[in-house]
Amino acid sequence: MSEARDPAYNFAYLDEQTKRMIRRALLKALAVPGCQIPFAGREMPMPYGWGTGGVQVTASVLKQDDVLKVIDQGADDTTNAVSIRKFFQRTAGVAVTETTAEASVIQTRHRIPETPLAEGQILVYQVPIPEPLRFLEPRETETRKMHALEDYGLMHVKLYEDIARHGHIATTYAYPVRVADRYVMDPSPTPKFDNPKMSDCPAIQLFGAGREKRIYAVPPYTKVESLDFEDHPFTVQAWDESCAFCGAQDSFLDELVTDDQGGRMFVCSDTDYCNRRREQGFRGSATEDAA
Amino acid sequence: MTDMLRLTGVSKSFTLHNQGGVRLPVLAGAHLRVAAGECVALTGPSGAGKSTLMRLIYGNYLTDVGSIEVRHDGGWIDLAGADPRAVLAVRRRTLGYVSQFLRVVPRVATRDVVAEPRIALGEAPADARATAESLLARLNLPSALWDLPPATFSGGEQQRVNIARGFAHPYPVLLLDEPTASLDGANRRVVLDLIEEAKDRGAAIVGIFHDADARGAVCTREYEIAPLDRAA
Amino acid sequence: MNAVQDDDAPLLAVEGLEKRYGRRVGCTQVDFRLWPGEVLGVVGESGSGKTTVLNCVAGRLAPDAGRVLYTDRTGAARDVHGVSEPERRMLMRTDWAFVHQNARDGLRMAVSAGANVGEPLMAVGARHYADIRAAAGDWLEKTEIELGRIDDPPTTFSGGMQQRLQIARALVAGPRLVFMDEPTGGLDVSVQARLLDLLRGLVTELGLAAVVVTHDLAVARLLSHRLLVMRQGRVVETGLTDQVLDDPQHPYTQLLVSSVLQP
Numbered sequence: 001m002s003e004a005r006d007p008a009y010n011f012a013y014l015d016e017q018t019k020r021m022i023r024r025a026l027l028k029a030l031a032v033p034g035c036q037i038p039f040a041g042r043e044m045p046m047p048y049g050w051g052t053g054g055v056q057v058t059a060s061v062l063k064q065d066d067v068l069k070v071i072d073q074g075a076d077d078t079t080n081a082v083s084i085r086k087f088f089q090r091t092a093g094v095a096v097t098e099t100t101a102e103a104s105v106i107q108t109r110h111r112i113p114e115t116p117l118a119e120g121q122i123l124v125y126q127v128p129i130p131e132p133l134r135f136l137e138p139r140e141t142e143t144r145k146m147h148a149l150e151d152y153g154l155m156h157v158k159l160y161e162d163i164a165r166h167g168h169i170a171t172t173y174a175y176p177v178r179v180a181d182r183y184v185m186d187p188s189p190t191p192k193f194d195n196p197k198m199s200d201c202p203a204i205q206l207f208g209a210g211r212e213k214r215i216y217a218v219p220p221y222t223k224v225e226s227l228d229f230e231d232h233p234f235t236v237q238a239w240d241e242s243c244a245f246c247g248a249q250d251s252f253l254d255e256l257v258t259d260d261q262g263g264r265m266f267v268c269s270d271t272d273y274c275n276r277r278r279e280q281g282f283r284g285s286a287t288e289d290a291a
Numbered sequence: 292m293t294d295m296l297r298l299t300g301v302s303k304s305f306t307l308h309n310q311g312g313v314r315l316p317v318l319a320g321a322h323l324r325v326a327a328g329e330c331v332a333l334t335g336p337s338g339a340g341k342s343t344l345m346r347l348i349y350g351n352y353l354t355d356v357g358s359i360e361v362r363h364d365g366g367w368i369d370l371a372g373a374d375p376r377a378v379l380a381v382r383r384r385t386l387g388y389v390s391q392f393l394r395v396v397p398r399v400a401t402r403d404v405v406a407e408p409r410i411a412l413g414e415a416p417a418d419a420r421a422t423a424e425s426l427l428a429r430l431n432l433p434s435a436l437w438d439l440p441p442a443t444f445s446g447g448e449q450q451r452v453n454i455a456r457g458f459a460h461p462y463p464v465l466l467l468d469e470p471t472a473s474l475d476g477a478n479r480r481v482v483l484d485l486i487e488e489a490k491d492r493g494a495a496i497v498g499i500f501h502d503a504d505a506r507g508a509v510c511t512r513e514y515e516i517a518p519l520d521r522a523a
Numbered sequence: 524m525n526a527v528q529d530d531d532a533p534l535l536a537v538e539g540l541e542k543r544y545g546r547r548v549g550c551t552q553v554d555f556r557l558w559p560g561e562v563l564g565v566v567g568e569s570g571s572g573k574t575t576v577l578n579c580v581a582g583r584l585a586p587d588a589g590r591v592l593y594t595d596r597t598g599a600a601r602d603v604h605g606v607s608e609p610e611r612r613m614l615m616r617t618d619w620a621f622v623h624q625n626a627r628d629g630l631r632m633a634v635s636a637g638a639n640v641g642e643p644l645m646a647v648g649a650r651h652y653a654d655i656r657a658a659a660g661d662w663l664e665k666t667e668i669e670l671g672r673i674d675d676p677p678t679t680f681s682g683g684m685q686q687r688l689q690i691a692r693a694l695v696a697g698p699r700l701v702f703m704d705e706p707t708g709g710l711d712v713s714v715q716a717r718l719l720d721l722l723r724g725l726v727t728e729l730g731l732a733a734v735v736v737t738h739d740l741a742v743a744r745l746l747s748h749r750l751l752v753m754r755q756g757r758v759v760e761t762g763l764t765d766q767v768l769d770d771p772q773h774p775y776t777q778l779l780v781s782s783v784l785q786p
Contacts, residue, residue: 153646308774
């Protein structure tokens, strides 16, 4: 359901020239999958670290007839998701939804929806640090050269160190990937559980880093593979438990502490996915009645 | 008998630029032919230029004038004015030099010092070391010393290592500077035997022997070097 | 394997190399060639231009005039400063190695010894952890670093060990040509001796070609087959190492040689 938008703002807050500038950056990013493209990020009405990059990307691709979904750690009802959704309701007047399948634009912080995406959908990621090599090579001049020259030995050094120190690759989120056999990319702090969803995805994936002023993208049906070693292949997290609400065994589970005696339960991090399953009649150990 | 070494009109002087440019002529017009199987002794008073001539032949000193031709790979090569790489190649395969003092490389075991010329020519290290060991044994160097670097050895022991290294590879042309110095009777005998064996296989040898008996025993000919007047 | 081949094409040909810093001459009219298996020493005092020459030849500094031609593994001659930067960096990664005077300049101090030695392998596509670790272990042994230190960062190593680690990292990917800038400078004498011996052994065993810059004539005598003597940016003398040091012709070379203290 769309509300009337506040006429004090241009559609989706940004002026048209800014949107064009960002769209140019997005087109460039789609043309060179995984490559970080600088853009002239604008001052947004939320501080850095609160999704300004994602918001600017969403603002640039949003059309009046779009249906917007905003999630934060998989949930539609956390503070940030609510704030950003309200922001776009007010400045763009677009229809909003919590149902993944109904959305045409999905802005997300730190998760990819469990429901498989379809052609025509756009997934916008909020990215804090776009440079996957940053922690080992602090110089921007050097990392730019490394990407340009495909000089990625350092990336595997990080993984080597993990195995040497912990016996296995210890990175569990923001797990580096190689896009279209060329650029190494930080998928944003999504859990490595979500990495396989990025590959060969029918939707357009756009990444915005507001503080660092970088945009990158993965066009539909692009190969995205997680870095690993031949003898230490990439694996995703698995749980012994299933979702306490809907009984799902294949989704990313959040661990909730229920009391101060060590009580805990595991529930789907993707609230929409969990709700859809319960609508279909699936039940987990915690629920007793239908929704 | 085939000539293996030909010196023609070899002259050498040293110019000390930092001592007012003083020029010290040492050799003038040296002329020498050495054939296979010969051992020519360089004779002359101390300081006449015997070691200098040897170093000129080896390429350690640069010749001012003249040619120093060595039979190498079936042809002749003039070491005077030759490319450094060519000199290195000649030294590796054809021209051996046993200097008066062993220049010691730190930390390399005696056995490896002796085996090195053969390994440099592509021989398997194990075989080269076996040859080295038999030579060292022949020169009465105790096997306990073979693993040690020669830096701490006595003068006589170092000299024997030097000789073993010089004879490890059968050089067609050999330069020996005081090979029997610092050696006792038995070891001197071994060195003279080695020289005889080298002559028998057709090597051309140039030697400096302070010891007249040793000289007489192995040398077929003498080449006298007279000291030049050293101009101030 | 370590015999110098006659009549081969040179691995490196430097022609008319010149580099100026404003009006000051860094180096000028430098010509030399280097064949596989040869070690060329470049000696001179501070300000002689030897480090400038090394950096130009190693592709790290663009000269103002002259050419550096490198013959790659296919036999093709590449103009080191004429090729694109990606190509040059590729050469620097695969065919060449650079050993810095200060080990910290050639190492990643925050990363383990094993990762330091493994990185060049990973940079050229090695993707098997156990193999990479085993190769790193081999090279730690070759450079006489205790295998148990493989997971320690170089910050915990002594200066000599750091330098040996740098050498292991430089040589692990099998370069054909090694550039060394005062490889033993700044180290204690006993440590120097051990390091020199190691370098000498490795160069011979691996048949490496090398250009070694040093102000220490003893190092030059031990490591190099041929010498370039430099003064004020120019090459004043060149030849076989033992000949240049035992029978120096140029006044400056004679001065250098006679100035060396003999303990």
